[in-house]
Amino acid sequence: MARIRYFRKIIPFKLSKEFLQESTKTIAKKKQRWLTFVKLSLSASVTLMIAVFTIVSYIHQTEIAERNRIQDERLANATHDKDLEIANLTRIQDQIIANITRYHDLEIANLTQIKDWEIALANLVIANETKIQDRQIAEENRNEDRAQQQDLHYETVYATYIEDISTVLYKQPYNYSMFKDNEKKMLYIRRKTLLTLRSIDSERRSQLFVFLHENNLLPDQSSPNTTISLVGADLRHIVIKSPVTGQYQFNSLSLLSLNLMNATFIDCRFTGKTNFTGSIVSNATFSGCTFENIVTMYEAKLVNASFIDCVFKKETQMKDSDLNDAQFIRSSFDKLSLISVNITNGSFIGCTFTDKSEFNRSEMQNISFVDSIFKKDLKLPDHHFDQVSLNYCDFRNVSMENTKFENSSLIYANFSDANLENVYFIKNTFLTNSDFYHSKYSWVHFTETVLVGSRIDLTNVLLSNVILPNGTWSINYDQILKNGDAETNVSLRPENSITGDCSFKCADADEEMCLMERNITLDAFIVFLDDNASNYSISAYFGSDSECAENSTDVLISSSQTTFKKQLQNPYIKSNNGTIQWKSAKLEFKLVTEKKGFFNLRVTFHKNSTSCLIDNIEFRLKQVPNKKPS
Template structure:
């Protein structure tokens, strides 16, 4: 029997039992009926649900199988396509490799052919160049030989011609009427020949002139020739082993000696190089027995090595840029108005007076050199910016109106050296410098690197110290501003010492003893006054040259002060103290205040004025005292003029 039949039969039996036991309960019977109906209906429902679920599951299984079949088919198709693509790519790569190899073989073959062709071409070109170079060298050698032969011919002809004139021509058959014309002919012949021959034969020609006493000699102008305008470039004059060449009173004026060399030569009787071009000239072992004069000379990059100057050397208004003096001795030296920028004195000795004036010597070097202690040396109006004075003795030397900014004076002995009259030593270096009696007057040392202990034995006057501090003279710069010079009672005449009369001179008014009291103790015996009813005026010139360093800084101010007095009544402004620049561009006035006194006692009031001085107004000023009309009862005394550093940096 099927299970559901058994279940149904069992359910029926239980239901009958329950109905029998509770037949009397109507409600219970009804409930059981509903239960029975529900259970009866649930079986088909479950079967239906089971059938639907089974169908759905079968559909899902079929769909899954279909998708798997489709994916398998797609994978198989993609694999076939991939295999086909790989096969095609491999075939393409094989074809490309084969083509590349073919091209490479073709290129290598072409390159090899090109290299062979280029090698052949290079060989041909090199052969051609060698042939051309050989031909050019041969032509050059031929030209040199021809040129040398030409120079030799010209030189030989010159020697023969001059020798004939000097030695072979009979005296009674001379072609020249006098010696002067003969020398003039030799000069023309010499100048023309010098322009047409080379430097080697120029040197030989110069020696020929020397040996025949034809070189220009100041002491024998009629028997020697002038070489003005001569071309003596690149000559080399070297004394032979048998003895030095000795040039007497040699005059080499207004000629070209560029790149010339003089070795072991002696110059006697004074040598003159004025107006000549001596750029790159070299004097080696030369001895100048007498003066050497050079005016308007170009000595650019010239060198004097192991030279001795026994007398005075004077070079003026010349260009000596980069010139060098090495291991040379000077008896006296005077350089005036020269440009000696970046020049040098190395291991030199200055035995006599040495003067450098009005020159540019920026960047010059003095190294291991010595100035004689008992001679006076001077640098006057010289620009020495960025110069070097190292490892040397600088004695008895005065620097004035010169600029030594950024100059290095390290390891140098300064003995009795005067830095005076507007010297600039800004940012200069004094490292390990030995000071002996060194004085600084009117010197700007701003930023200088110097040990302050060096100043212990030095005199400092109107100096700007390295830290910017001013050591300025604060004294009264007016002379006899207190009217006490030649002041006596009774006075015999009016003497305005130190003052100059302009209109009517003021007088020295001697105070009556009854007019003085304890408040007048600083006034003295006399004052300035005007005894007539007309205008009185006097003036005094004040020179501020010793303060120009401070004036140039635009930080200098003056204070003018005076005592104004009256024994009666003095109206405002009857006395004026004018400060006027020398050229009149600056004027400023200090006037008396109103003063009223009684009992014939002189009442005094002090008044002052402070103002900044501009460098545009120069360093000369007038102090003018003016008494206007009706100032007979007005007095002025103790007039003073002081200078100091201003604390205000703008003009009032």
Template sequence: MARYRRFDRNLHLRTQKLFTGKSNRLCFAWAKLALSASVPLMIGIFTIVSYVQQIKISENNREKEEGLANATREKDLSIATLNRLQDQMIANITRYHDLEIANLTQIKDWEIAMANLNIANETKIQDRQIAEDNRQEDRAQQQDLHYESLYSKYIDDISAILYKQQYNQSLFTSEETKMLYIRRKTLITLRSIDSERRSFLFIFLYENNLLPDRFSSNSTISLIGADLRNINISSPLTGSYEFNFLSLQSLNMINAVFVDCQFHGETNFSGSIMNNVRFMRAVFEDSLTFYKVKLINASFIDCVFKNKVNFDDSEMSSTQFLRSKFDRLSAMLINFTNGSFHSCQFADKTDFTRSVMNGITFTYSEFSTNVEHKFIQVSLNYADFHNMSLSHFIFQNSNLSYADFRDTYLYDVQFTSKTLLKKSNFQQANFNQVKFAHVNLVGSTIDSKQLEKSELTNIILPDGNWTINRESTRVL
């Protein structure tokens, strides 16, 4: 058994060695064969791989070329599109500019045409204006020559009548007929000449003592109805014009001017129309009458009235007196609305009974302190008496609503008989012997101290709620 196992083991060993030797030779042979076959295989594989890579490279190059071609084509298309758009824009801009230039050219041509038309029209208008001015100048010269001819003829005619005795005896039977002829000739000539020659004619009448004088009616002429508009009577440097007992009644003296003139004796302008008349530095030595005169918007500047002045029943709205001096003043039944006495002096009595003087101002004027100044039944709404001294003033049955008495000194001033003082202003006014009787002070500015110094009888106080009488005086 042991011999068998040893034999088997030896056999196995010999078999194993034999098999191992053969296996090694076989593996080497196969390895040699594999190595011999691998070279062409690798060459083939390399060739295949190279071919595949070459195909891929070619495909990639072709794709790149196609992409580049497409990109180039798209870029060319974009460039072409942009060029086309630019060309269109340039064409549109060029067309717009051409249209704009055409429009501007058309507008400029139109403006030039309009300018030429305007120049032509202006030239035509200027030519017409020059022609009209020349015609006006010619007419003015002709008119002036006509006025001068009328004036010269008048002067020659009246001078012959006045100073040629033989001529007078053959033409006039009496002094009265001579004066009537001169009057008629004067009135006709005054209506036919201009204001400058009217002024000359007025001076001619003055120098020849022909101006109307109520004390010399046989040797002077009446100027009733005469046209003395716009005359300018300014005294020369050699001396003032001095008019004696001048009577210029019922005539037209609108816009007349008297400068540095002196009036002696009774002067009378009654019934005349004297709107916008101006008296500057005029001196009236004796009485002056403006009865029923239209003195609207007239001016009296630096005038002196040394005697009684009568403006009764006259229309004097907006008339102003500036730095003028009065003696006695009567202005009853006048309309003096919005008139003014500015810096004037009143040396004697003043009477404004039954007048309308709304809006009047007495600024800086001075009234005599020892005579009465009457405002009876006068409308003095919005009157201005502020910063003045009022003594012996009587306001009776008058309307002084909204009147201004601020900072005014009132001595012996009476407000009586239903006088209205609604909303009047007495602020800072100084009262001394002031009387309020039967007056209405509703809404007025007046304090308790002022009322305490006053005599009160049946008045309505500013609050409007109750009445004060003489027996039971109460103050605010």
């Protein structure tokens, strides 16, 4: 919007002199009145200002006084409250001090009472301990007296025995009058010895044993007429330690059916045949002993027995014995035979086995062969474990050569860091969940064994009829029934059969039937028979150069022990040009109950089957793959 500007027009005019004078007087009067008004106003303003200042000062002073009064009142109230608080705190503190003092006094009184009770109880305990100590001292004195009396009794019995036996042995006139022959003398010494052994302590038993040894009276298989029998003797806790002057040498020692529990033999030498048959040798210890000849332990009890640093130079025979927890440590065996023994939780630690070692029909679960050596000698038989339970056994760091495991169970066995050379695991041996970690192999055979769940490197091993760690089979099918393109290992009747080029034909089938038979055993496949995934099949090629009626020939497999039978028959075959026409037939089945034994496979050419041929008969065992759930 445009702005409008106004201009005042100045019009010039001219005033008269009188008018100017009148105007000047009027202006002077007005000015005088204004000055008078200003003076009056100023005077009134000063007074008003003084009055206002006075009023303001009064009000301000009043406010200051009121504030001071309020402040004084507040200060007085605060002082009063503080005094009350101090008074209350003082009263509470006095009460607390009084309570503490009272509690302290009560505590002192209680402690004093408890101390008095403790002193009284201590005095009572001291009195009781004194009584008990007095009783113990009295009991110890009585026991010592009894021990001295018992020891004196033992010594008297032992001395009497020594004197009596010495008289019998070395006083000839006495012997002539007392004994008619040497047999009666030995019988008398035996009776006296057995009675004395039951009546003395272990220390004197040991001395008596040495006395018998020094007088050549210990049972000697090579000199039965001049030594005594110790059958039924009590030789518990004896300690036989060779002196520094030389080893004790026991010749042909025969310790039959006696008690050697907790006995100890240290640095002794056993020459001739040593026999512990029927004896109790539990918890006994043989340390640093040498057995120069055959050692026999039949039906002996060697529970927790220990053989430490011992040398067995000839055959060691253990049969029907109990060796639970027995320990063989750093010992050597030239020939060891364990038959029907129980050595569960036992150990052969750091031992050496040479010649032939046999472990047959024995329980050896949780046994340890750690750091042991099975030496190889081509001139000698190998080491053999047959029908042995070796579950949870420890073969770590073992050096094993020329060794065979047969019909044995080694479930969870540990062969870690083992050195295996020419070792055979054969004939229904179970190595389920076994461990061969970091083991070295050379010519190791697994035949008819189970390796399910085992940790093993199968790169350099030989496998035949094995269930592998992953559950699959390594099976040699041809071993059941081999088609060798030659008529071998079959029963033929030359008068009514002819053989073609690897096929069979009956020459007289128009007149009578022809038979061929063969017996089959499944023993080599026993590890697969226990597997629910095993199937069997019979197959054959049926042929004809003219015409062969259906079911003119058949292959029958039957069990020699049960009523099991399976039959494979030929299909209809016709050849128009005179050449042989072949047709295959196959039958699959499953054996539920048959685990072992023989089967009979029979090929039959019925009457009127002259033109029928048969070839390539196969009997196979195979693994059925796992079926996935639908």
